[in-house]
Amino acid sequence: MAKNKKATVASTGVFGLDEILRGGLPASNLYILQGAPGSGKTTAALQFLRAGLEKGESCIYVSLSQTAAELNAIATSHGWSIEGIRIEELSASDAVNSAADQTIFQTAELRLDETRRAIEAAIEEHKPDRLVYDSLLEIRLITGDTLRFRRELLGFKAFSAKRNVVALVLDTQTSGPDRSGEEVEGIAHGVIRFDKSLEEYGSVRRRVEVSKMQGVPVADGYHDMAIREREGVVVFPRLVPGTASETVKPQLIKSGVDELDEMFGGGRESGTVTLVIGQSGTGKSTMSSLYATAALKRGESVALFLFEERLRNILPALRGHGHGPAAVPSGWAIDHP
Ligand SMILES: Nc1ncnc2c1ncn2[C@@H]1O[C@H](COP(=O)(O)OP(=O)(O)O)[C@@H](O)[C@H]1O
Numbered sequence: 001m002a003k004n005k006k007a008t009v010a011s012t013g014v015f016g017l018d019e020i021l022r023g024g025l026p027a028s029n030l031y032i033l034q035g036a037p038g039s040g041k042t043t044a045a046l047q048f049l050r051a052g053l054e055k056g057e058s059c060i061y062v063s064l065s066q067t068a069a070e071l072n073a074i075a076t077s078h079g080w081s082i083e084g085i086r087i088e089e090l091s092a093s094d095a096v097n098s099a100a101d102q103t104i105f106q107t108a109e110l111r112l113d114e115t116r117r118a119i120e121a122a123i124e125e126h127k128p129d130r131l132v133y134d135s136l137l138e139i140r141l142i143t144g145d146t147l148r149f150r151r152e153l154l155g156f157k158a159f160s161a162k163r164n165v166v167a168l169v170l171d172t173q174t175s176g177p178d179r180s181g182e183e184v185e186g187i188a189h190g191v192i193r194f195d196k197s198l199e200e201y202g203s204v205r206r207r208v209e210v211s212k213m214q215g216v217p218v219a220d221g222y223h224d225m226a227i228r229e230r231e232g233v234v235v236f237p238r239l240v241p242g243t244a245s246e247t248v249k250p251q252l253i254k255s256g257v258d259e260l261d262e263m264f265g266g267g268r269e270s271g272t273v274t275l276v277i278g279q280s281g282t283g284k285s286t287m288s289s290l291y292a293t294a295a296l297k298r299g300e301s302v303a304l305f306l307f308e309e310r311l312r313n314i315l316p317a318l319r320g321h322g323h324g325p326a327a328v329p330s331g332w333a334i335d336h337p
């Protein structure tokens with residue numbers, strides 16, 4: 001049955017994140033996704049389940065914090081269908097009402113028991129390959145103390161491991177840096193952190209860090225991340241100098257102007273960075289764009305990042321240097337603010 005369909009590595013469904021994880025999440029384990037409210041956990045979790053659906057896996061979203069309608073709204077805002085994902089909406093407060101006359105201690109115990117039983121029943125019934133648990137914060141609030149909380153998480157880990165579930169457990173970080181990270185780090189097979197920060201100026205900066213992944217030499221440190229309409233959470237693995245494939249031989253990149261190439265000993269070496277310095281109007285942009293047009297003519301793709309000039313200002317400069325109006329605009333993907 002479904003178990004045979006499962007690969008040993010589960011794709012996260014998040015562009016770029018699988019690359020950092022060297023393929024995805026090592027299957028049938030418990031992973032924690034931490035982040036402040038609004039950092040993208042729920043969005044990424046939906047992507048994770050959608051990736052499972054695509055492979056014909058059975059997927060459950062256990063939600064203690066968001067209603068099915070809220071989850072649907074998030075999916076709809078990206079144009080996604082989450083049909084086929086089983087949503088178990090467990091209100092952590094249901095049990096309180098039924099036990100209003102109990103002491104506070106018993107109430108907490110009852111709520112925990114009911115929540116745990118509901119999750120286990122859902123797992124037994126639907127036999128998911130992938131499960132999202134949103135979020136640990138609610139359990140943390142009910143248990144109140146670390147020991148009880150750890151025991152609860154360990155119990156869930158053992159239960160889901162026995163049933164071959166890849167569980168992605170969301171952990172909402174409240175104020176302050178990582179108040180609760182360590183107690184769960186030890187239990188999970190892997191911990192992924194979404195970070196959201198505001199700079200002095202400009203838009204919010206989103207980053208991701210894989211702070212633990214057992215048995216996987218992940219790309220460590222921060223990697224940039226964004227939440228985009230339709231794509232959802234996307235990750236841009238950091239380029240690490242020296243990790244480019246060594247089998248690729250350096251080539252000499254030509255500008256198309258023989259004298260210039262000769263001056264550089266045949267061209268600029270591929271895989272290197274060249275800084276062009278000069279006063280304004282001395283021809284920095286024009287010289288650099290020679291390499292871009294020459295590469296386009298060779299049929300290669302080129303990225304040009306313009307911060308000062310507009311494309312409409314730079315195009316006449318290119319044409320003025322005899323590179324022909326027709327050759328330049330075709331093949332240029334124009335993407336500038
Ligand atoms: N349709 C969308 N397109 C782009 N970004 C969105 C869209 N919908 C929500 N977002 C962004 O995603 C964030 C919410 O992400 P969410 O996954 O709900 O976070 P968390 O579960 O960590 O609280 C919002 O704060 C918003 O910035």
Ligand SMILES: [Mg+2]
Pocket residue numbers: 041042043066134
């Ligand atoms: Mg959420």
